[in-house]
Structures are given as structure tokens and as C-alpha cells.
Amino acid sequence: MAPWSALSADELQLLVSAFWSAGGSRHHLADRLGYSKSKTNALIAGLVGQGLLAETGVQPSNGGRRPESLRLNDQLGVVVAVDIGVTSLHVAVFKPDLSLLGEHAEPIDVREQGPGAVLPRVRALMQDLLQRCGASKRQVLCIGIGVPGPVNFQIGQLVNPPLMPGWEGFSLRDDLREDYAAPVFVDNDVNLMAFGELWRLQRSLQNFVVIKVGTGIGCGIVCHGEVYRGATGSAGDVGHICVDQAGPRCYCGNLGCVEAMAAGPAIVRGAVEAAQSGRSPVLAEMLRTQGQLEAVDVAAACRSGDAAASDIVQQSGRLIGQMLASVVNFFNPSHVFLGGGITRMGPLLLAAVRQSVYQRSLALSTRHLEVQYTPLGEQAGVIGAAVLAMHETLRAPGAAR
């Protein structure tokens, strides 16, 4: 049971609001909730007394009495966040207000390694990290996990994950239940990035998308201020939007999917071709010394002024932008945040994406549109996992896992 499971509806709503407004003042909270000053003060006093909220430091004042900033009490416990990518594993431990206590990242390959290999590693990393942070298993409030494939959120299982065939129907939640009493929440990695941005923005934006470009391409959607999962949980599957009717065949069976033409593997394929054909001396030299090429090599070659590498990056950006133009025409978001490994490709890619979006979308949809790399960067996934876990346990504190 969560430490806040016996609260009244009003108290709980204030706690949820304090979590989402990350260090906001009591005036700010009263505003958000539409409560009177005196009601807010009484609720806060009660929550501070119960050890759920803490007042920390002072915030810049607008002239009046200096407002204290409110946070969830550190003593409540810790949040564990796991971001399982196709080629990377990232584990982090946070305080309840999402300040980072410790993290660890390492390469994996979920296409080759099934849950039988990855999960024991996840459990070991969680245990090590908790120890390093001086926290026990019993202090874990909740656990959030992101995976690079479609998830049935209700039951915490992967459904038909194209990049993770061995994980079909596998329940991460059941697996962790053996070790932890805390509730476990599993979601698609891009949905988690959307949760992360929503929290960073303190819910100030209502309608935006987050695009993750790495081994695959996916999209997290925020609609009416809430993360949107679609009618059957597969919303945001933009990697298989067609950008060229005469393009190469994707593993999904169709031609010209943006994922097959613009994601990490396509960039590497283009780089190897450019190296072998002699079009890029820089990439050829890298291939000779390293024995293989990665997307970051293309970025480096690009920075060194290599024309063929620039072409590859711009082509990828142009195709991603073309897909995004369809998304923008349909959804009219206020912001598009780009995340995942692609952010390491630098400003040339972002410029190509922007150019393509602005050219192919209607003026009315792009007049106030912002396209930028996600400010949370490489931490977007673990922060999002922690936000999801806290949000869900605060929302239904008495619910079984």
C-alpha cells in the first residue's frame, strides 16, 4: 500500500498537483486546484504533518511574502525507473520529487537477447543501484519500465513487438513481483518520453508529440493534456508511415516505410555504401580502422565537412520531416519534440526535418509550430518511466499491482 493510500480525495488531489508542478508554491497549487487559500493552507499543513509534503527553501518572489516551494517528502521512499531500448539499458533511482539519486546505462541488444537474459540483468542493476543510493527494496514506492514495442498497458505485457520477437506476451510486471512489493507499470518507451515532457512542462502544453528515432521510429502523443494510447494501445506507430511508394521493403511487408529508410540502421547502411563506393573518404577511413560504422560516425564525418555524410543525414531528416508533415496536418500539435539516439546527429538533421515539415504541412498548422530536440535528452526515457509510475500510484493508491 502506498503511504498516501488513506488520504481524502482533496488531499490526494493536492499531492498529485504538487508532484506535477514540481516545486511549485502553495499559491500556485491553490490556483491550479481552484481551492481557496485557507483550504489549501489547511490541506498542506495536514500533508506536511503526515510527512507526505515538505516545504523546501524559498522561490523568487514577485514582491509579496516569499513563497516556499512544496515538494513530495524525500523520506517517503524512492522511485525506480528502467528504460529498455533496442540497444541500450538505462536504470535510474529518483526521489519522489524526481530528483535523481543515481543511474546506470549500458549497451544491450534486445533483438538477440530474450527476456531470460535481459531481465536478470535489469534486476541486478536495480539492486546495485538501490544499494549505491542507500535505499532498501522495501523503500521502493513504485517502478516504471519502458520497452521498445507495443504494450498492453492494463496487463503490462508486450504485444507483437516487431523488434523483440522473444518477448511476446512476456509480463515484466509478474517477473518483478517476486522481488518487489511496489507496483510496477510498463509502457511503450515513446509514451514514457511523452510523460517525461508533460512533467517537465508542468502540463503547460496540452497537445504535442514526441518522436523517438533510434533503431526504430515511434511517437508519443499528448492530447487534451493526457498521454493518448489509442483505441487498442498502438497509437503513435508512425515508423510504418509510407514516405516513398517506390522505396525499399520494410520488415513489416510494405514498401517505403519511414523507419526502413531513415532510422539508425538505414543511416548506417548508407554510410557503409558511401565508404565502400569511395564517395566518402572520411567514412571509408573510419570503416577501415573500426571494422564497422555507427550512426555517431556519420555525425562525426558530417561535422568534419564530409559531403556524402551530410547527404545521408539530410536525406534521413527530409524523410522524417515528410512523415511528420502528415502527423502535423492531421494532429496540429503545438510542439514536436525529437528524441532518441538521433539527437546525437546534431543541428543538420534537425534543420532538414524542419525544412521538410514546414514545406509539406499547411501554413495554418505550422504558423505556431515548434520542432526541437527534446530538452530532457538521453534522460527522457527514465524520467518518463518515473513520472508514469508516480502518476499511476498517486492516481489509484489503493489499487493492486
Place this chain on the structure above:
Amino acid sequence: MAPWSALSADELQLLVSAFWSAGGSRHHLADRLGYSKSKTNALIAGLVGQGLLAETGVQPSNGGRRPESLRLNDQLGVVVAVDIGVTSLHVAVFKPDLSLLGEHAEPIDVREQGPGAVLPRVRALMQDLLQRCGASKRQVLCIGIGVPGPVNFQIGQLVNPPLMPGWEGFSLRDDLREDYAAPVFVDNDVNLMAFGELWRLQRSLQNFVVIKVGTGIGCGIVCHGEVYRGATGSAGDVGHICVDQAGPRCYCGNLGCVEAMAAGPAIVRGAVEAAQSGRSPVLAEMLRTQGQLEAVDVAAACRSGDAAASDIVQQSGRLIGQMLASVVNFFNPSHVFLGGGITRMGPLLLAAVRQSVYQRSLALSTRHLEVQYTPLGEQAGVIGAAVLAMHETLRAPGAAR
């Protein structure tokens, strides 16, 4: 002021719920609102006493006492709905529970006629129709208007309407204010179709889209059970999604927009070509006798077994389906409802749309997806306009127009 402007929040919520559940029983309403039986009964008695709700007839029983069906009282007044299409004008008068009292439709052309010509005609039709229905101007509760272009919903003005250049910045609301004291609500025609479907379904579906194919192609979006207008009101502008990078140039400046290749004018252009090239004797004969061709002629030629006409219809369906595949991959709706003049093209077009969507979307998104013509048919627009108007006046009954 609306007759319900002095109600308590609970009473108003019950009234809104009675409107949306179109003739539901009192048990049904209590369920929806989460009120107790006794609270619901007391509220209903009060609303019936004030002449706002009426109990009419009996509904099929499940064995117990036969439940009476509740409706908004006929005596409250009437709702006027106007659906301005690119080539048609449709005006209707409804009772507050949206039973139809009278309607009138006639051809127009908003591309050639500006507001100076169309608006006087709209006002004359409204007046005639009200008279025919035995209602006075003062009995009009609210007015809903749909237009075939982007609308700034807050101020009721068209914004950059590509098909209606003369209407830029024109306020239909201000124009009607001279004649009517009732509040006027203006929205994009496809958003109204989404409102219409949402009402027909009694809000039982949470996430779906409505595609209107006529002179242009647009999309109404329902997300989390609410009509979604986007960050700046232009969501659903799917007509300019690219379906062929090497396609013809659209008036928007880009190549291969689905609207330029698959909407009404493209079908007619294909038909004229087929007639003139001798590929279609049926269409050639129609062109000779009529002097021109319309989309309905292609449908007729198709039904008579003309191969060239079938090709045109299937090509249009295939391209619309291709655009829809992007929408389905991104949004994962439970249903796609097709409406507009295109529904007159018959089953061959729908089959081509379906085939294309199912082929190009991911299995996970289409497993439970339904693609069908809108059950409201040609009345979707005016019903939607009436739903919007009633919904908005019930939601904020004291608000100024």
C-alpha cells in the same frame, strides 16, 4: 439567456446527460452520472416541474418496471442548423432532442459566391423554414453552422479558407446577430460530422475519426471522448497528406496531395479523360448527352459495369485508404466513418479504401478497426451543427454569444 441558465450544477449536468443519451431512461442517466437513484429522481422531478425535461412513452423493458424515456421538453424552443458545403447548402430545424422538424437543401457554389451572396440566402431559408415549422425567431434556442474551411472556433470566423477565399475573416456570428438573439456557433463541417457521430453513438466510442470526401478531403477527430480541434484549430487537415511524391501539383503548392488526386474534382477529371479517350463508352455517352460529368455519373457508369469507371473509383479509394493508413498508424482509432458526397459512390469505393488501409496499417492497429460509411449519411452535417449548438449552450448557458 437560455431557459436552463439558472439551474444548479447537478441539474445542468443531468440535462446535458439527457441530451447526449437521446431518450435514455432515468436508470441509464443515474448510471452515467454516478448519482444515487433518489438523487436522480429528485433532480428529474424538479426538471420536469420546470418544464425542461419531459417523460415520453415507454422503452423496452429488461423484465422489471417499464422505464420511461426522458427527453428535453419540446416546448423549450427549436434548434437551427446550417451546413454550408462547397457546392450545397443544407438548413434544418430540430426540436431540442434533435428530432427533425423541417429541412431544405439546395446547390450553391461558395468558390464563386462570397458571403455577400450566400448569407442573405441562408437567412431567407432559415426564416422560411422556421415559418413552415410554426416557430418564431424568439423560439430559437441556438444556431449551429458548419463551413467547409478552417474556423477559429472562439470567435466564429473562417481563417485562410482555401476553397472560400472571399470569406477570410468573415464572421457568420456577427451577421446573424442582427436577426437572432440566440447564440450562434460556427465550426468546420467535418468537426460537426464528428459531433453528429458522437451524439448518435451516445458517446459510447472514445476515439474515432470521420473523413469527409467531397470537393475537398477533411477529417473530424474524436479523442478521449471529445472533439479535438488541435493546438491552433486546424487538426484534421488530411487533404494535403502526400500519397504520391511524383503526383500532380495541388493548389496548396505541394505534389501528390490526396485531395488533388482522389476527391470529387479528380474523379470528374478522370471521367472526362476516360470519356474523351474512348476508354469508357458509357461515360462518353453521358458526356455527349449532358454536356458535363459529375461524380455520381462515374458511380452510375460503375454500376453498369463500365471498367474504366470502376478503375477511377478504385484508384480514388486506394489513395484515400493510403492516406488513412497514416492516420490509423498514428492515431489508432476504433472506427473510421466516411461521409460527404463520396458515400454516393457505393460499395466499390469503400472496398478499395478498406483494402488499402488494411494493407498499409500495422496489424495491431487494424485488428479491431472498423471502416464504414457514416450511418447519418447526408444529414451528418446538420445533425452535427445542432449537436454543437445544443452542447455549447447547455455547457455554458449564461455565456454571451
